[in-house]
Amino acid sequence: MDIYKTIIIGGGPAGLAAAIYTGRARLRTLVLEKVATGGQLLLTDYVENYPGILQTEGGRLMETFLEQAQKFGAELAYGEVHDLRPNADGYEIVTGEETYHTLSIIVATGSSHRHIGVPGEKELWGKGVSVCATCDGAFFKDQIVAVIGGGDSALTEAIFLKNLCRQVYIIHRRDELRAEQILQERAIAASNISFCWNTVLEEIVGEKEVTSVRVKNVKTGERSEIALSAVFVAIGMTPNSGFLRPLVKLDENGFVLATHQMATSAPGIFVAGDVRSASYRQIATSVGDGVTAAMSVELWLENSGLIPALK
Amino acid sequence: MSANVKTFTSDNWDGEVLKSTTPVLVDFWASWCGPCRMIVPHVEALAEKYLGKLVVGKLNVDENPNVSGQYGIRGIPTLLLFKNGKVAEQVVGVQSKEQLAKMVDRHIS
Structure with a gap:
């Protein structure tokens, strides 16, 4: 043997x-x-x-x-x-x-990659929901996208996307980042990256492709909807x-x-x-x-x- | 690239994919996509394993955006399996050799 x-x-x-x-x-x-x-x-x-x-x-x-x-x-x-x-x-x-x-x-x-487990995530996988900005970012050139998470991967994805996309939202459940300091500096310096602090994703909306996300501020309980074309999940x-x-x-x-x-x-x-x-x-x-x-x-x-x- | 893996473009799409009487597996990819490279050996292995029963080919989404747009491809690698010109199955993202073989087996007797 x-x-x-x-x-x-x-x-x-x-x-x-x-x-x-x-x-x-x-x-x-x-x-x-x-x-x-x-x-x-x-x-x-x-x-x-x-x-x-x-x-x-x-x-x-x-x-x-x-x-x-x-x-x-x-x-x-x-x-x-x-x-x-x-x-x-x-x-x-x-x-x-x-x-x-x-x-x-x-x-x-x-x-x-961990999934968030919200409605729309599975259904719209490959239709605007992704875990790989370098793979799929190019499909969303000059569009609005979001990255979910606050660690190294989330910020790396956002920094990559800022050069391709019109606007990048970083949706993060806390009010501070875990990412490396150098990545934080780069993300904060980018004019087209905005942070949605204390915010959790509740639903990814779209029929054939992603059209918006529904989010909730965990501090105020306020709910809102953001129109966008893609969601990059980087939550660990x-x-x-x-x-x-x-x-x-x-x-x-x-x-x-x-x-x-x-x-x-x-x-x-x-x-x-x-x-x-x-x-x-x-x-x-x-x-x-x-x-x-x-x-x-x-x-x-x-x-x-x-x-x-x-x- | 293995000789058994064809190159599809917007020019040969109708004839080689939609009009094919044999099922066709299309790998939508781009040069800047790491995970696309990951599945190449497995796609090549499928082409060999199912030779004569399945046509296997790749379509570069950068060079043929009209084709990928037509099928709503917004994440790669995406694999579409066509039977008689219609999409019979779609998988998005990295797949193991076994997962891919199982997917093909569901459509080929």
Whole structure:
């Protein structure tokens, strides 16, 4: 039977960083990716906070990560994990098409965009409701749009959209932003970005396409309607961790609980990146997680007598 | 790009998509769209897997805005599956290989 030393589930920055290290440790490694290597990084127009690189495109940075992982021997396969169960040798990972066997696992599945759950959001998805300004902004050139949220992603989306659209509203439930200071400065300086503070979205309105949103001021209770063409949702992320239940302990929001060495509650299962509880969800922190998890895997395999010790 | 994936434009749209007797899967994309690149290998795999049963092609929304406008495309990637010139199914956003294969299976015996 074909047994991997480690299988890394997820091919974003955390998973690929781990693969570079397990590859260099000469541990037979498989990176199992659901959709496309790069993860959230592929949705990023430009990256300027990754140390050592002044500015680059998300996609280009990802290509280098992948090339580097493959250079050191990591294999890549596409598949969505349906089941994960312990067996006599370690773990069995079942995807739609294959069953893989491995001694250890690094979970680097990241997170997905959270939905607001208001009427119209699902119905008008792809008809003016989006989670990707760089993808869909161009459809709304010279039009009025809104971004929902107050974190880094929301402001990054708004700053991208301000150059394309006539007017950008940032609709935020609180009266202060969580985003990086530099992003706040850029957004506030833009003449065509306006903030709707203490405001929640109640409905996205439209028949064939988005025509307006209904909002409510949570302080005054006042309701109003804003005519616009698109709504970009950036209210945070939800972890891709459902398949780990009940094997691995998760926090109350579904993120994977881990030690500083990235060990989870299950022996031989490690975690890295956005899916980990208390992660800052940056490319650099994900890379750090991935490297830590990879080194922990090597040590764990050694201590468990599954690979010869180095000395 | 795989030889099995066609390029659709406003010029060949009627003949290659609407008049096709075989079901047609159209991938609406643009060069500046990261998620569009994400699904390319999966779209290519579909073209190979369903060769002869399904025509697979891509339409650049930047170069053919009249076609994407006609179908109300306001988010990409959007995949439309045409049967006898009519839209039988639409999916918007990134999809895994499995999700795409399931979608096609629903329409192809």
